[in-house]
Amino acid sequence: MHPHSAAALGLYACHTCALVSQPHAADEIAHCPRCGSVLHRRKPESVSRTWALLITAYILIIPANVLPIMQTGSLFGSQRDTILSGVLYLWSSGSWALALLVFFASVIVPIAKLVALTYLLLSVQQQSPRNPQRRTKLYHLLKFIGRWSMLDIYVVTLLVALVQLQSLATIQAAPGAVAFGAVVVITMFASMTFDPRMIWDSTGGHGNGNNTQ
Amino acid sequence: MPTNPLIACHDCDLVQHEVPLPLGGVATCARCGAVLYRSSRYGKSHTLALCITAAILLVIANIFPIIGIESQGNRHQSTLFGAVQTLWQEDMGLIAGLVFFTILLVPALELTLLIWLHVTSRITSGLAALALRLVVAMQPWRMVEVFMLGLLVSVVKLSHLAHIVPGVALWCFAALLPLFALLNTTFNPRELWAAMPLKQ
Numbered sequence: 001m002h003p004h005s006a007a008a009l010g011l012y013a014c015h016t017c018a019l020v021s022q023p024h025a026a027d028e029i030a031h032c033p034r035c036g037s038v039l040h041r042r043k044p045e046s047v048s049r050t051w052a053l054l055i056t057a058y059i060l061i062i063p064a065n066v067l068p069i070m071q072t073g074s075l076f077g078s079q080r081d082t083i084l085s086g087v088l089y090l091w092s093s094g095s096w097a098l099a100l101l102v103f104f105a106s107v108i109v110p111i112a113k114l115v116a117l118t119y120l121l122l123s124v125q126q127q128s129p130r131n132p133q134r135r136t137k138l139y140h141l142l143k144f145i146g147r148w149s150m151l152d153i154y155v156v157t158l159l160v161a162l163v164q165l166q167s168l169a170t171i172q173a174a175p176g177a178v179a180f181g182a183v184v185v186i187t188m189f190a191s192m193t194f195d196p197r198m199i200w201d202s203t204g205g206h207g208n209g210n211n212t213q
Numbered sequence: 214m215p216t217n218p219l220i221a222c223h224d225c226d227l228v229q230h231e232v233p234l235p236l237g238g239v240a241t242c243a244r245c246g247a248v249l250y251r252s253s254r255y256g257k258s259h260t261l262a263l264c265i266t267a268a269i270l271l272v273i274a275n276i277f278p279i280i281g282i283e284s285q286g287n288r289h290q291s292t293l294f295g296a297v298q299t300l301w302q303e304d305m306g307l308i309a310g311l312v313f314f315t316i317l318l319v320p321a322l323e324l325t326l327l328i329w330l331h332v333t334s335r336i337t338s339g340l341a342a343l344a345l346r347l348v349v350a351m352q353p354w355r356m357v358e359v360f361m362l363g364l365l366v367s368v369v370k371l372s373h374l375a376h377i378v379p380g381v382a383l384w385c386f387a388a389l390l391p392l393f394a395l396l397n398t399t400f401n402p403r404e405l406w407a408a409m410p411l412k413q
Contacts, residue, residue, distance in 0.1 A: 019406070036339065037346060101366075132245065151366065153312065154362075158279070161300070178308060197223075
């Protein structure tokens with residue numbers, strides 16, 4: 001741990017407003033003197049909580065991709081659409097730019113998030129001192145891109161709400177959408193429970209020693 | 214307490230002094246390079262103006278239909294809340310809740326709290342601290358820009374099926390997009406935190 005990190009100095013850093021404060025010995029649960037947030041040196045049980053959420057997401061991502069996310073019923077029969085078949089539909093109808101976008105947001109991003117978080121957790125558990133800066137950047141990237149996976153949830157919502165014309169077709173949401181929504185929310189929680197400061201705890205005082213600025 | 218309180222980097226926990234910044238400046242962590250805080254080029258009145266504009270648009274966006282479709286003389290249109298209700302009736306409560314929360318509740322609550330924080334004279338109260346904490350916690354869950362992209366994908370998918378009639382709310386959401394992006398750059402929680410007293 002870096003000798004000047006708040007935890008090493010016996011201080012609390014607030015998650016919400018970044019203020020550094022001295023703990024009161026009498027308090028069992030410390031609160032930030034400025035914003036009132038509960039203070040922890042590190043997010044509590046960060047590694048095990050993030051693992052728990054991550055494993056749940058690994059399980060749910062299978063039905064999210066295999067089960068249909070919507071069902072279209074029309075005079076000509078019914079059709080079930082998975083996330084991937086929705087992408088293929090966009091591609092074959094000529095909207096290849098949107099097809100790529102949806103493929104990225106709905107397929108690549110969730111999987112990349114799971115892999116990246118797994119890597120971050122393993123590196124923290126092995127107390128790897130390597131590339132802390134790059135790992136922190138990776139963490140920020142996955143916090144930033146995670147929300148874009150919600151795209152397909154909104155598409156399903158709008159299609160279901162609009163296509164209710166009896167003469168045309170009826171679109172209903174299917175169980176895959178629930179699993180997919182759960183994956184997005186759970187991976188967002190997983191990236192919130194992960195504490196990036198753990199990346200730096202095992203680098204000692206040489207945080208800038210082996211990586212490029 | 215000293216006038217320049219100590220802050221710690223949220224990424225690597227390094228303790229450092231807050232330094233005053235020039236307008237538009239960015240303070241980064243000495244060790245890991247993370248952005249610690251910015252000094253907004255714009256004042257609080259800019260943020261307030263943006264919030265009020267966004268709030269008005271959000272209200273209109275929720276009253277009027279987003280899009281409608283027309284086919285063989287049939288017309289069907291839906292508001293955002295109508296879409297949530299349809300999903301709810303189809304036992305898709307989780308998705309209905311998620312859409313309601315991320316597109317309706319979070320932006321509405323966030324704008325309300327921000328407007329209150331910028332006009333209140335009780336900025337030093339515990340209530341203001343609680344409100345600001347809520348705003349900071351809610352930020353990752355506001356997904357208006359993702360919704361806008363979903364709207365675009367839906368329109369493309371539907372255009373093969375029926376004639377599309379864009380609704381008033383569609384333009385409102387389109388206008389909300391740059392407003393929220395601007396709000397992200399002008400709103401500076403640190404300036405509000407700095408106005409709040411420390412409890413002993």
